[in-house]
Amino acid sequence: MYETPITGLVLSGGGARAAYQVGVLRAIARLRRGTAASPRRSPFGVICGTSAGAINAAALACNADQFDAAVDAIAKVWQDFRAEQVYRADSLGVIRSGAQWLTMLSIGWLAARWRKARPRSLLDNAPLGELLEHLVPLQRLPRMLRGRHVQALAVTASNYSSGEHVTFYQSAAPLPAWVRSQRVAATAELSTAHLLASSAIPFVFPAAELPIDGQLEWFGDGSMRQTAPLSPAIHLGAQRLLVIGAGRMHEPPGRRVANTGYPSLAQIAGHSLSGIFLDALTADVERLQRINRTLALLSDEARLATPLRQIEALVIAPSQRLDEIAARHVEELPTTVRALLRGLGVSGSGRAAQGAALASYLLFEAGYTRELMALGEADVAARRSEVLDFFGWPAAAAGA
Numbered sequence: 001m002y003e004t005p006i007t008g009l010v011l012s013g014g015g016a017r018a019a020y021q022v023g024v025l026r027a028i029a030r031l032r033r034g035t036a037a038s039p040r041r042s043p044f045g046v047i048c049g050t051s052a053g054a055i056n057a058a059a060l061a062c063n064a065d066q067f068d069a070a071v072d073a074i075a076k077v078w079q080d081f082r083a084e085q086v087y088r089a090d091s092l093g094v095i096r097s098g099a100q101w102l103t104m105l106s107i108g109w110l111a112a113r114w115r116k117a118r119p120r121s122l123l124d125n126a127p128l129g130e131l132l133e134h135l136v137p138l139q140r141l142p143r144m145l146r147g148r149h150v151q152a153l154a155v156t157a158s159n160y161s162s163g164e165h166v167t168f169y170q171s172a173a174p175l176p177a178w179v180r181s182q183r184v185a186a187t188a189e190l191s192t193a194h195l196l197a198s199s200a201i202p203f204v205f206p207a208a209e210l211p212i213d214g215q216l217e218w219f220g221d222g223s224m225r226q227t228a229p230l231s232p233a234i235h236l237g238a239q240r241l242l243v244i245g246a247g248r249m250h251e252p253p254g255r256r257v258a259n260t261g262y263p264s265l266a267q268i269a270g271h272s273l274s275g276i277f278l279d280a281l282t283a284d285v286e287r288l289q290r291i292n293r294t295l296a297l298l299s300d301e302a303r304l305a306t307p308l309r310q311i312e313a314l315v316i317a318p319s320q321r322l323d324e325i326a327a328r329h330v331e332e333l334p335t336t337v338r339a340l341l342r343g344l345g346v347s348g349s350g351r352a353a354q355g356a357a358l359a360s361y362l363l364f365e366a367g368y369t370r371e372l373m374a375l376g377e378a379d380v381a382a383r384r385s386e387v388l389d390f391f392g393w394p395a396a397a398a399g400a
Contacts, residue, residue: 003391006045006046007240007242008048008237008238008240009044009244010233011056012223012243012277013051015052015273016361016368017052017246017277017361018055019078019373020375021053021376023378024380025060026075026373027377027380031380031388033068043391046150046233047064048153048233050226051222053244055135055198056074057153059074061153062141062144064150073135075373084127085127088125089336120206121200121204122204129196132195151171151172152175155168156168157194157200158226164182164183165183165184165227166185166219167183169185169190169232170187171187171236178231193208197210197219197222200220200221205221227280227283242314242316242390243285243314246277266346266359269358270323270356270357277361285315288311291311316380318375319378320375322360325371326359332363333359337362344358
């Protein structure tokens with residue numbers, strides 16, 4: 001059984017930036033080992049993820065009966081990552097996807113019709129599907145739910161057909177779906193296709209087809225149009241939230257760089273992806289904090305009369321700029337991918353790097369992911385007392 005009160009885990013999107021989440025989870029698992037809590041029992045009753053966070057979330061939920069082992073298994077993948085495990089980085093694969101896609105942008109779709117070539121994305125993420133079959137044993141999820149090791153798992157995706165943001169969820173007991181403006185929920189038997197759809201970064205990875213309302217429709221990354229990232233966990237019964245972000249909230253401001261001319265496609269794309277992946281979570285956390293402050297001012301009678309309730313939330317996000325960390329590792333990308341990104345404006349390394357924001361989402365290489373994991377562990381260590389207080393774990397037992 002999961003711990004009570006029911007803690008919801010919210011994992012945001014961000015491509016390779018999700019390595020930071022794994023470092024945070026590994027540090028939390030280490031803190032917890034010395035407490036009175038069962039080392040096997042998951043501390044999270046509700047687990048929600050978006051994009052790459054959906055992959056981490058599903059891997060945790062499918063092994064909720066052995067939490068520490070689940071975190072170790074996820075960490076092993078992320079600390080030894082290679083880009084080839086996520087997308088095709090060989091010359092033929094890059095030519096068939098990215099190079100062809102960029103060519104179509106430059107010479108027009110008329111040539112595409114003539115050549116019967118319809119590239120769907122910058123990169124081909126077929127290898128990710130194979131990785132997910134091993135990393136996320138979704139066949140175990142029904143057993144985890146029946147055994148009450150986890151109450152619900154939710155992953156989000158964006159419906160290209162309707163424009164709606166959809167939360168697909170699977171739960172231990174029937175839970176009512178919800179409908180809000182431009183966002184809906186739907187029960188589903190979660191599959192690898194849901195994870196591929198949720199993590200299909202726009203333009204970078206291809207969309208995936210999913211069944212909804214009796215028909216197949218195309219879906220892309222769940223971070224798009226995600227106006228309320230915390231909402232699914234609350235709807236599914238979470239009474240408090242651990243939120244792990246992938247940037248912006250706690251990191252220092254970026255350095256201003258000299259104006260060297262019109263921004264490259266890479267700079268614009270990196271800025272756009274940061275808006276998609278990072279801004280909504282920051283806004284929703286601020287909204288939750290305002291609601292909590294407002295409710296605290298009400299009388300007990302007034303609080304009972306409103307459907308709103310106070311939700312304790314602990315937010316852990318990078319204390320360093322991940323763009324700048326990525327700049328130190330751009331040269332670790334496969335040669336073919338570096339050449340492709342160079343065509344978009346990604347160049348240089350370190351402080352001289354250009355377009356590092358875009359690279360930060362695609363750098364599935366061990367040097368980068370290990371540094372992000374180490375940062376996640378360090379950020380938890382710096383807030384150790386907050387984490388212990390949030391979970392109600394005794395400091396002395398945790399090795400204080």
